Amino acid sequence: ETGVTQTPRHLVMGMTNKKSLKCEQHLGHNAMYWYKQSAKKPLELMFVYNFKEQTENNSVPSRFSPECPNSSHLFLHLHTLQPEDSALYLCASSQVWDVNNEQFFGPGTRLTVL
């Protein structure tokens, strides 16, 4: 059973909507990540938070806005998305932000933008 949960699991939204994705980890980790996985493309790192501080923004468009109120919760706020933003959005966590720390992934939110 994964220690990282994500809600909602599925989301369909129009281009003018505003929605938020939520991630919660129960592992006592200090680093959290957002990844995007599009069909037939590799996972792309979007954002990294380490001890609640954003430490990486991988040139993500401003229509994606992350928020990390504490080490256990991570949000991704979405507004005026494009159809090409449809993808699986995965949250992950690790003990700290270091590649030698195993990353644990949540089940993802499958997003469809109409």
Added chain:
Amino acid sequence: RKEVEQDPGPFNVPEGATVAFNCTYSNSASQSFFWYRQDCRKEPKLLMSVYSSGNEDGRFTAQLNRASQYISLLIRDSKLSDSATYLCVVTGTGRRALTFGSGTRLQVQP
């Protein structure tokens, strides 16, 4: 050139077969290497790290060739439950960033 390249497959093998996947990476400064496994419509999970001297975990063996910039994963005595997509992962441009390959799909058949 992609940072991490994998043969997408699918590799269709019978139960009990031995199968090997290769992965090449472009960043010669990469220091850490991993194989993750992703089941259909599920999240990725760490399968094993890859060490310079090679390492084994049960039926799985991982090798690293720094000179040629590739890593490999060997699965012996394939089980039906091994059917999944195997993701090659290396450290990216920044030491703390992971770069994922697109994955190689394995289908083990009875």
